[in-house]
Amino acid sequence: MAVVVRTDDDCRLWADRAGAGPPLVFCHGGPGLWDHLEPVARLLEADARTIRWDQRGCGRSQRRGPYTTARFVADLNAVREQLGGPRVALLGHSWGAHLALRYALDHPxxxxxxxxxxxxxxxxxxxxxxxxxxxxxxxxxxxxxxWEALGARDRTPAEEREWAVLQWSADFADPDAALRHAEAMATPWRGVNRECNRAVNAEVKRELRESDLAARCEALDLPVLIVDGAEDIRPRWAVDSLHRALPNCARVSLAGTGHLPWVEDPDGFRQAVTSFLTPP
Known part of the structure; x- marks a missing residue:
């Protein structure tokens, strides 16, 4: 069921909730994209009350800033408070994984x-x-x-979608299905907020240089599951130091999958997440 969340600065955020059980809030990737995690919610809604949302300036949410990590953390807090309750599980993908981690560090x-x-x-x-x-x-x-020709020039809206579909196709391990999967991600096409993307990516780079996130992670006293697609084009060793820093962390690598592992191994992804959320 689609609902509207209002933030403390009165920005309207699109959100959706479904299923029953303990609340599980999703943080989609980007930055500057819209929620693409409905397939994950469908996999998990028998075991959790799933809550998805479009980050500010993106998709169906109000297109306004500011576009900062602190603002997105505050927005996530509004979603959690209005739809999830006092304590929720978080699932973040790609940039959304960093946002979920930052929220957990600020509000454990x-x-x-x-x-x-x-x-x-x-x-x-x-x-x-x-x-x-x-x-x-x-x-x-x-x-x-x-892809390179489109990336080197100003693009029409149709070319922007074509460029994104080509780039996203590289996020899947199976070359025969990659374009089909990428087309599904881009349908319906809601446009990329480039201003948001530039601002947040620049801030994350500064944050990683100037703050000691590893020390904060070492003090994070809650269970964490890292899920990797073994064939993600982003090398998975980039996550090793985070894994080492977290005191209560499990890690699952799904063979034959890329950046969106639930697409290429839905059963394995669901098993990994539900086993983590509901241990024996």
């Missing part, structure tokens, strides 16, 4: 479990990024020339 008493899916770690030098760029171009294969 309001989080029961943290599921960190396909994040890129906390290393300040972001040494994974050159590897990602090389892997991206390699996996694009025959689509690389078109």
């Amino acid at each position: 008493d309001r989080v029961s479990h943290l599921i960190y899916v396909s994040g890129t770690g906390i290393d300040p030098d972001r040494g994974w990024h050159p590897h990602y760029e090389r892997n991206l171009r390699r996996r694009l294969g025959a689509h690389r020339d078109r």
